[in-house]
Amino acid sequence: LRHLAALRPGTLTTTAASAKAGLRAIARRWLALDDEIKSHDAHLERLVRRRSPALVEAHGIGVGTAAEMLVLVGDNPGRVHSEAALAKLCGVCPVPASSGKTDRRRLNRSGDRQANAALHRAVVVRMRAHEALLQGLVGGVPWNRLRPGRVPLHHAGASLLPFKANADRRHRIPKQRHRVTNWAEYDAALRQRGSLTVWFSEQAVAAWAAEPRTTRGGRPCYSDLAITTALTLRAVFRLALRQTEGLIGSVLQLLGLDLAVPDHSTLSRRAETLAVPRRASGSGGGPVHLLVDSTGLRLCGPGEWLEEKHGTKRRRSWRVLHLATDADTGRIVASALTGKDADDGSQVGPLLDRVDGSVASFTGDGAYDRDDVYAEVAARHPDADVIVPPRSSAVPSATAETAPTRRDAHLRSIAGRGRMGWQKASGYNWRALVEADIARWKCVIGGGLRSQTDGRQATEVAIAAGLLNRMLELGRPEYVRIA
Numbered sequence: 001l002r003h004l005a006a007l008r009p010g011t012l013t014t015t016a017a018s019a020k021a022g023l024r025a026i027a028r029r030w031l032a033l034d035d036e037i038k039s040h041d042a043h044l045e046r047l048v049r050r051r052s053p054a055l056v057e058a059h060g061i062g063v064g065t066a067a068e069m070l071v072l073v074g075d076n077p078g079r080v081h082s083e084a085a086l087a088k089l090c091g092v093c094p095v096p097a098s099s100g101k102t103d104r105r106r107l108n109r110s111g112d113r114q115a116n117a118a119l120h121r122a123v124v125v126r127m128r129a130h131e132a133l134l135q136g137l138v139g140g141v142p143w144n145r146l147r148p149g150r151v152p153l154h155h156a157g158a159s160l161l162p163f164k165a166n167a168d169r170r171h172r173i174p175k176q177r178h179r180v181t182n183w184a185e186y187d188a189a190l191r192q193r194g195s196l197t198v199w200f201s202e203q204a205v206a207a208w209a210a211e212p213r214t215t216r217g218g219r220p221c222y223s224d225l226a227i228t229t230a231l232t233l234r235a236v237f238r239l240a241l242r243q244t245e246g247l248i249g250s251v252l253q254l255l256g257l258d259l260a261v262p263d264h265s266t267l268s269r270r271a272e273t274l275a276v277p278r279r280a281s282g283s284g285g286g287p288v289h290l291l292v293d294s295t296g297l298r299l300c301g302p303g304e305w306l307e308e309k310h311g312t313k314r315r316r317s318w319r320v321l322h323l324a325t326d327a328d329t330g331r332i333v334a335s336a337l338t339g340k341d342a343d344d345g346s347q348v349g350p351l352l353d354r355v356d357g358s359v360a361s362f363t364g365d366g367a368y369d370r371d372d373v374y375a376e377v378a379a380r381h382p383d384a385d386v387i388v389p390p391r392s393s394a395v396p397s398a399t400a401e402t403a404p405t406r407r408d409a410h411l412r413s414i415a416g417r418g419r420m421g422w423q424k425a426s427g428y429n430w431r432a433l434v435e436a437d438i439a440r441w442k443c444v445i446g447g448g449l450r451s452q453t454d455g456r457q458a459t460e461v462a463i464a465a466g467l468l469n470r471m472l473e474l475g476r477p478e479y480v481r482i483a
Helices: 015-051 053-057 063-075 083-090 113-129 131-138 183-193 202-206 224-237 241-255 264-270 304-310 345-353 371-380 406-417 419-426 428-445 454-474
Strands: 178-180 288-299 318-326 332-338 359-363 385-387 479-481
Touching: 015 053, 015 063, 053 063, 063 113, 083 113, 183 454, 224 241, 224 264, 224 454, 241 264, 288 332, 288 345, 288 428, 318 345, 318 428, 318 454, 332 345, 332 454, 345 359, 345 371, 359 371, 359 428, 371 385, 385 406, 406 419, 419 428, 428 454
Parallel strands: 288 359, 359 385
Antiparallel strands: 178 479, 288 318, 318 332
16 A cells, blocks of 8 residues: 555556556555544543553453443443443343243343444453353353352353254255155045045934933034034135035035035034044053144234235234144144143143043153143153253252252253254154144144134134044055165
8 A cells, every 4th residue: 555655647648647646546545544543543542541441451352342331331421330230221131021921031122232232242252262251151051050069061062052063064964865665555645635525424414413402491403513524624625604604515415415504603603612522542552652842823813905904903913722742643632722921831731631541751842841841740640751851051950869850861861962862862853743743734724713712713723633633544654764
């Protein structure tokens, strides 16, 4: 730049002379601004060191960072009275976002963003260079969580999240490949799921009308079998109640059956108190290996065109669907529908009460790492194994040496094998089957609820679970890993 600033373009009669004149002007301007910046930096450093020399001498805090913090304190002299007030002013304190029994936090997007960036630079520098602080953060347990006499079970340098263990080399890990060994049968089962072949057995025709009442009150016209059949066809083809009434009438007409057709009002009213029959949940009479998870189902509301034209009049709401799947058969053996404020761990007891027979193991994600979950499983099935990944900050219990719990056994296995090794040894990876059931639910049934009341929504969920189990009984793929 100094060579360019010293150029002598001469008379501006050629292109080269004009280029030299432009380069000389730019270089001289850059040098002048550089000298001005250095002068300001030196003046700023003298002011900062005169005002707060200890802050500049601290590790990882430069003159610019210290100046940003001094400006923040000077502009807000009455607001910085504690560490919590400073954190709120800088926008680094978490904002509570809890709902019901769920305790969660979210990032703070407010505050002085320049001071926030200055604190971020200081933290990054201290984490990269300060050895003691680096060991404390990577150890797996924060300093304020580390109790006397207890050591973290995560070795230094290990990833706190198991799915990030191979993030730096995941692109070189080939995906697993599998081959379906019963493709002919599975292909036929997939085609049969979309078949429109409908027939009524003699028992179904005889049981279409309701039985006479033995108590006082009016007699219903249709049996629970008739209402269940209509609502099942509604779930398969995603129809409204009036269209379901028309479908049932056309099917009965094509089959030549002289049966009454339940109207849409009757279907809606009977769905509130309908008792949907459940099949036995056991796999061949043996204990069940339960896989649990939850997902959200939105409630039907105004359409997109109505929202665009008139605006949304209410907040979008949804319900939480909790599923329990048999790991051996893939069938949904229990389901529960709750509000959006209910957490996953609170529904372990109701799900276990809906399971017929004994339970061999209970597998869930990190949301079920709670003491009440272990207590619910132990109260109903004392011999069942609870396979739940402990949190990254988990520590052994006070009786880990004398009377270790199941959670202590998981922590000991993670300390010896690592997170990925524990997943393979404990069979936690089988939890992908319940994720597959949720994906099948969203693809076949849909991601929302058509009913409006709690009773009708519970009936809709029970019929949908039985429908997916019937489709699964038509045929499942049997595959082997080839790569």
